[in-house]
Amino acid sequence: MHTINKALKVFFKPFVLIAVFLTFNVDASYSQDIAAGEKLFKINCASCHKVTDQKLVGPGLKGVAARVPQPAEEWLIKWIKNSQAVVKSGDAYANKIFNEYNKSVMPSQALTDDEIKSVLAYIANPPADTKAADKKEDAAPAASAQDSSTVLYFLLGLIILFLILISVLNGVKNSLQRLVNQKEGLPEPVPVNYNAAFLKNWARTNKKIVALGLIVIVSYGAKAAWNGMMGIGIYEGYAPEQPIYFSHKIHAGENAISCVYCHSGVEKSKISNVPSANVCMNCHKAIQEGTVTGKKEIAKIYAALDYNPEKDTYGPNPKPIKWVKVHQLPEHAYFNHAQHVTVGKQECTTCHGPVAEMDTLRQFTPLTMGWCIDCHRKTEVKMADNPYYTKLHEELKKTYGKKPITVSMMGGIECGKCHY
Amino acid sequence: MKIFNNNLFSGITITVSALVILSSCSSDPLSPGIEFMPDMYRSVAYKPYEENPNFKDMLGARPPVEGTISQGEFPNSAWSMNNSIYPYPNTNEGYEAAGLNLKNPIEATPANLEKGKEIYTKFCVACHGEAGDGNGSIVANGKFPSPGKYWDKVATGLNEGKMFHSITYGKNLMGQHASQVTKEERWLVINHINELVKKATPSANNATANDTIKK
Numbered sequence: 016m017h018t019i020n021k022a023l024k025v026f027f028k029p030f031v032l033i034a035v036f037l038t039f040n041v042d043a044s045y046s047q048d049i050a051a052g053e054k055l056f057k058i059n060c061a062s063c064h065k066v067t068d069q070k071l072v073g074p075g076l077k078g079v080a081a082r083v084p085q086p087a088e089e090w091l092i093k094w095i096k097n098s099q100a101v102v103k104s105g106d107a108y109a110n111k112i113f114n115e116y117n118k119s120v121m122p123s124q125a126l127t128d129d130e131i132k133s134v135l136a137y138i139a140n141p142p143a144d145t146k147a148a149d150k151k152e153d154a155a156p157a158a159s160a161q162d163s164s165t166v167l168y169f170l171l172g173l174i175i176l177f178l179i180l181i182s183v184l185n186g187v188k189n190s191l192q193r194l195v196n197q198k199e200g201l202p203e204p205v206p207v208n209y210n211a212a213f214l215k216n217w218a219r220t221n222k223k224i225v226a227l228g229l230i231v232i233v234s235y236g237a238k239a240a241w242n243g244m245m246g247i248g249i250y251e252g253y254a255p256e257q258p259i260y261f262s263h264k265i266h267a268g269e270n271a272i273s274c275v276y277c278h279s280g281v282e283k284s285k286i287s288n289v290p291s292a293n294v295c296m297n298c299h300k301a302i303q304e305g306t307v308t309g310k311k312e313i314a315k316i317y318a319a320l321d322y323n324p325e326k327d328t329y330g331p332n333p334k335p336i337k338w339v340k341v342h343q344l345p346e347h348a349y350f351n352h353a354q355h356v357t358v359g360k361q362e363c364t365t366c367h368g369p370v371a372e373m374d375t376l377r378q379f380t381p382l383t384m385g386w387c388i389d390c391h392r393k394t395e396v397k398m399a400d401n402p403y404y405t406k407l408h409e410e411l412k413k414t415y416g417k418k419p420i421t422v423s424m425m426g427g428i429e430c431g432k433c434h435y
Numbered sequence: 436m437k438i439f440n441n442n443l444f445s446g447i448t449i450t451v452s453a454l455v456i457l458s459s460c461s462s463d464p465l466s467p468g469i470e471f472m473p474d475m476y477r478s479v480a481y482k483p484y485e486e487n488p489n490f491k492d493m494l495g496a497r498p499p500v501e502g503t504i505s506q507g508e509f510p511n512s513a514w515s516m517n518n519s520i521y522p523y524p525n526t527n528e529g530y531e532a533a534g535l536n537l538k539n540p541i542e543a544t545p546a547n548l549e550k551g552k553e554i555y556t557k558f559c560v561a562c563h564g565e566a567g568d569g570n571g572s573i574v575a576n577g578k579f580p581s582p583g584k585y586w587d588k589v590a591t592g593l594n595e596g597k598m599f600h601s602i603t604y605g606k607n608l609m610g611q612h613a614s615q616v617t618k619e620e621r622w623l624v625i626n627h628i629n630e631l632v633k634k635a636t637p638s639a640n641n642a643t644a645n646d647t648i649k650k
Contacts, residue, residue, distance in 0.1 A: 061580030062608045072607045118527055122591065248471045254464035271572035275557040279615040286483050291496065297610030302578055335494040337486070343467065346478040377464065 051130075052137030059124055060134065062301075066141040070327045071301065073121060074112070076138045084108050092131050097123045248345075254377035255339040260312045268371035269306070274363045280352075281363075287352045289338055292320050300327075307374075341378055342367075348384070349433050358403045359396070359422075387433070391422035525604040530597060537596030541622040543629065551627030554620050558612060559628075567631035582609060586632045598625045 056066070063072035080087040083094070084106070094101050094109065098121040101109040126134070195201075218225050266272050275281060280288035295316050303324055304310050317323070321330030344350050355361045364370065368379025380386060398408045398420060411420050426432060470476055481487050487495040523529035523536075541547055556565075562582050564571040569581040585593070602621045605611040616624065 058581055058583070062582055120527065247469045248476075250467045252464055253467045255467070256465060270561065270576065270578065272561045273557040276561065276615070279558075289484055289496075291614065293610065293614060297605075297612070298573070298579060300610065301580060301608050306578075333492075335492060335496075338484075340484075343476070345476045347475055375464075 048133040048136045049140050052133035052135070053142075055126065055130055055134050056137050059126065063121070066138050069303075069325060072119070073116060077141070079138060080135065088132065088135065091135060092128055094121075095124050095126065095131050095134075099123070249381050249383060250341075250343055250378050251381040252377060253341060254373075254375045255341060256375070257339055258337050259315045260308050262307060262374045263370045263376055264372055264374045265306050274370070282357045283353055285351045285353065292316055292333075292336060296320065296322070300324075341376055342382065344382060347434055348387075349435065358401070359394075360401075365390075388423075388428050391427040394422050395419045396422055396425065521603055523600060529604075530600050530606075533600035534592075534594050534597040537599050539595045539599075539622050539625055541619070541626060543626040547623055548626055548630055551623040551625075551630075554616065554624045555627045558616055559624065562609070567628060567635065580608065582607075584635070585628055586635050589632050595625050595629070598628060 060076075065071050065075045066077060068075040068077040079091070084090045090101075098109070098113075102113050124131075266277075267274060277290040277294055278287045279290070279294075280286065299313055299316055303313055305313050316336070319334050319336045321332045321334075322328070323330065355366075356363070366380050366382075368377075370376065370379075396404065398404045407425060408420070411425060415424060421427070481495060483496065485495045486493045490497070523533040555563075560571050561573050562571045562579060563569055563585070564574070567585040569583045569585075573579040574581045599621055600606075601609065602616060602624070603611060603613045612621075
């Protein structure tokens with residue numbers, strides 16, 4: 016172990032030295048400029064420009080100093096402070112850019128010359144793209160952990176298959192032997208199966224253990240069979256793989272985006288809509304690299320929309336994304352999201368569970384009739400300041416007095432409420 | 436021909452494999468499990484988002500026909516501007532024209548402001564921040580560039596009509612939110628934004644635009 020450490024140290028030494036050298040090689044004041052420039056860039060420029068050569072709202076700024084009229088710094092300061100003045104002065108390059116971007120005006124920026132210089136320093140020295148490599152390494156073990164249970168099942172299945180195969184072949188071998196013996200008039204051989212003979216002997220002498228074992232196996236089997244039957248038609252725990260690896264944990268948890276931002280129909284409609292891809296693009300026009308999966312999964316949105324992120328253009332051949340439906344309520348039961356969310360003021364998490372912690376969305380509740388009824392019996396209706404119920408509440412008060420009104424008291428467990 | 440010459444051995448094998456099969460029905464998260472009487476579960480009628488072979492691209496969720504009026508929205512109500520189709524095109528000229536002509540038809544009563552705040556918290560806050568300073572959750576964690584402060588933009592000519600136009604079509608990096616926020620909701624939310632600007636303006640004059648935003 017000790018020698019390995021030593022070897023590692025020797026191996027890594029040159030890298031450490033190089034890293035130290037690189038860090039100190041950059042002039043201190045210059046690096047401060049870049050840091051200040053980065054800050055200013057993120058606040059003032061980043062909503063339209065990238066430091067790479069990628070187009071966002073405006074052009075990508077990689078190598079901008081080389082392509083604008085020289086002296087670049089002077090021209091860029093003029094342009095950034097008041098782009099329209101430069102365009103109106105008849106500057107050929109300014110007019111070309113202005114027309115190329117459909118005459119969208121770059122707003123004048125209230126920055127000083129020095130601030131613009133530090134922004135330009137930042138553009139000339141963009142951060143190295145180390146993120147992507149790190150992320151890929153992180154993502155790999157998570158995927159293999161998910162697969163391990165499948166592998167286990169596969170191996171178990173394989174073992175069983177081989178055991179069956181062995182016993183079948185054994186049987187075939189024995190009967191062939193018998194046939195050969197019959198033909199040649201030889202006496203029938205005593206089938207020798209050492210395993211079986213040993214097991215039989217052992218079972219005869221240890222009847223109690225065998226009986227106990229059988230009871231355990233049978234009762235376990237019966238329980239498993241019972242559970243299996245009770246699980247028919249119940250999708251609790253269903254977490255299908257989606258065509259795009261979308262993580263609610265990142266979007267709703269880490270980024271704290273409201274559920275309704277994407278599922279905007281939930282308050283107005285019977286169904287809570289799956290967002291169309293234009294809603295994805297509200298953010299993913301700018302965010303082209305995912306937190307967990309890098310560019311791979313976001314590229315699938317672009318592919319579906321036939322969108323070219325380099326040129327910021329949409330092609331003519333969009334394809335729908337085939338999301339897999341997770342929550343499947345039987346067709347003979349009526350459920351209305353708006354009624355529960357807008358009128359009943361229920362939280363999304365009441366039925367869908369801690370979605371903000373789920374990477375792959377999982378059905379959290381059984382969604383059985385018993386589960387519905389149970390909630391309707393227990394849940395007190397939020398009648399106060401709820402104009403939907405004002406009139407009904409007056410009527411109900413006559414019957415129930417001051418008792419808290421549950422959903423079942425106003426007919427929430429009548430058959431016709433959900434089955435019609 | 437006897438396939439299993441070894442009863443005990445094969446008995447155990449069968450039991451074990453039966454157990455594995457049975458217990459795996461209910462625990463595999465990738466499979467929905469067994470369905471009882473699927474005819475009663477799934478109707479023949481197409482459901483929202485279901486694949487629909489009547490269309491060439493099989494897309495069940497179709498965009499509404501141009502000029503569609505949503506339920507409860509009347510073409511002559513104040514917020515639909517006497518015209519169910521939004522009259523200003525998605526161009527610079529349209530933006531300026533919307534700024535000149537569109538006026539918020541919804542009064543900024545306390546009840547309306549409360550509604551506006553609710554809508555703002557759902558659709559705007561992730562980028563624009565609770566206070567409207569452009570430092571929402573996805574800006575603060577460094578994933579999305581800051582959209583800037585409302586009051587800075589109001590100082591350089593942003594008004595109600597331009598806000599409405601920007602929510603409808605998007606502006607710069609902001610995408611169009613017409614599919615998520617109805618016309619009425621857009622005006623309600625603009626009332627709330629005006630309120631945020633009013634709240635921030637006296638203090639915003641002291642600090643420069645770049646000081647308070649993280650990163």
